[in-house]
Amino acid sequence: MEQETRIAVVGIIVENKDAVGEVNQILHDYSPYIIGRMGLPYEKKHVNIISVIVDAPADRISALSGKLGKIRGISAKVMYSKNGQ
Numbered sequence: 001m002e003q004e005t006r007i008a009v010v011g012i013i014v015e016n017k018d019a020v021g022e023v024n025q026i027l028h029d030y031s032p033y034i035i036g037r038m039g040l041p042y043e044k045k046h047v048n049i050i051s052v053i054v055d056a057p058a059d060r061i062s063a064l065s066g067k068l069g070k071i072r073g074i075s076a077k078v079m080y081s082k083n084g085q
Contacts, residue, residue, distance in 0.1 A: 003057045007081040010065055014048040016073020023074060030064045
């Protein structure tokens, strides 16, 4: 039985550039669910901002965000589509 998926945007702010390798490894682990990714450096504030669009079961999205948020110097938040699809 196929699990229901949700569309979501995972917003990631990287304040610790030493953690980029760990962030990329986690994103690689979840790559089957990733629809697209955009990263922007913001040198004025010394951060990188990444948005990742996913189509995945809600528990996988939460796990992705949770793993990212546990990394020192990384903030991650999820915004889900309203219609639940």
